[in-house]
Amino acid sequence: MISLQAAPIDLQQYIPDLISAFTTVVLFVVSFALIYWIGKSFMSRAVERGLEHRGFDRTLIDLAVSTTVVVVAVVAVALAATVAGFGVVLAAFATLAGALALAVGFAAQDLIANFVAGVFIIQDEPFSTGDWIEWDGNSGVVREIQLRVTKLDTFDNQLVTVPNSDLASAAVVNNEANDKxxxxxxxxxxxxxxxxxxxxxxxxxxxxxxxxxxxxxxxxxxxxxxxxxxxxxxxxxxxxxxxxxxxxxxxxxxxxxxxxxxxGIDMPYPNTELSGGIEVTNADEMEAPSDD
CATH class of the missing domain: 3.30.70.100 (Alpha-Beta Plaits)
Structure with a gap:
């Protein structure tokens, strides 16, 4: 009879690997938190003050600050991964993210175009809420300007939602822009x-x-x-x-x-006068109407 005896497991051999993994994770978390906190505090404040100084609309300022926070977070992940030694993973992630961004960009061309047009409309202010505008044979009173679309009320009280790219590329007549x-x-x-x-x-x-x-x-x-x-x-x-x-x-x-x-001032209708005469020939050849 053969007896099998399990080999003893030496946990000591895994301790260095566990310590290394733990150290790497801690280093990544600490690096990310530090970089993100510093970057967010400095960059978001700098962007907000810079745009306020140049007189940008509050909507655009808030959008720019939010975008800055996202960019800072992505950069913080990349730098923290580099510091922690996740270079290979980071490279693979960057390749995947690039391909995904390209695909999304092609699929959302109209959305991006409307978004960019909305930014210019909000900043340039060719019209504002409450203005009566005309474009491409259409007209309406502006109810709300969003980053993607502009909502207008027609004079029949119908709601019209217009993509911002249409308004940005059209000749828009603002009937209430001037004080006279x-x-x-x-x-x-x-x-x-x-x-x-x-x-x-x-x-x-x-x-x-x-x-x-x-x-x-x-x-x-x-x-x-x-x-x-x-x-x-x-x-x-x-x-x-x-x-x-x-x-x-x-x-x-x-x-x-x-x-x-x-x-007693006349407001005449359009009228046309005919001048000249009518000559009838071969009258004798015309048959008289029958009594039957």
Whole structure:
């Protein structure tokens, strides 16, 4: 009968390896914590103060600080791994991270483009919340500007969400950027009507509208000799931030129409006159209508 006796396990031989592993881990943790704390304290503060000094928007400052903290964390991991002797692991991780970043970059091109456009919109401020803007045949009042999209309300109270890259690449008209805006309305009168009488009526009614400036003064020059009317363009100036362009224009139209009706000034419809004659030939050859 053969008896098997287990060989004794010498734990002493594993102690150096355990101590080495423990030392490496502790060195990595301590190095990471120290580098991250110093880097975060210094870099985030430097970035925040630098951007505040240059007058950047608070949203962009917070974004830059958050990004800086992430970058500091990545750098701290890399340096701590190098100090602890994880060079091979770090190299493999860097290769994998690079490939992953490239794949994500290709997949998120539109997202990145909108994000970058949002940064420029927030910083350059071509428009702000509450402004009435127009772009590519569309219009709306800005409700909210985010880093990826801008939300607007149409005049029918519909919510429109527009990618920031579309607004950044389009010609955007801000109807409320300046403190003065001209409201122009064309009024047609008959060729027999008195131009000075019509002009006086337009200017007088325009100056009576609430919100219209005395300076620049309302004017009504002749801008067109149309096919059926002499067109005078009534021009008044308002503050678009205090008074609605559409409401002022509507009141202007209505007031001048009522004034013209009261003073007997014609506002002719487009019409066409035909001149000449009609000649009928071979009338004798036409058959008379039958009584049947």
């Amino acid at each position: 805006r001209r409201v122009s309305v064309g009024f047609g009168i008959g060729y027999e009507d008195d131009i000075e009488q019509a002009r006086e009526a337009i200017i007088d009614e325009g100056s009576r509208i609430e919100g219209v400036f005395d300076d620049p003064k309302p004017t009504a020059p002749v801008t067109e000799l149309g096919d059926s009317a002499v067109v005078l363009q009534g021009r008044v100036w308002i503050d678009p931030k205090k008074h609605s362009y559409g409401a002022v224009r509507a009141r202007f139209l209505e007031a001048v129409k009522e004034r013209f009706d009261a003073e």
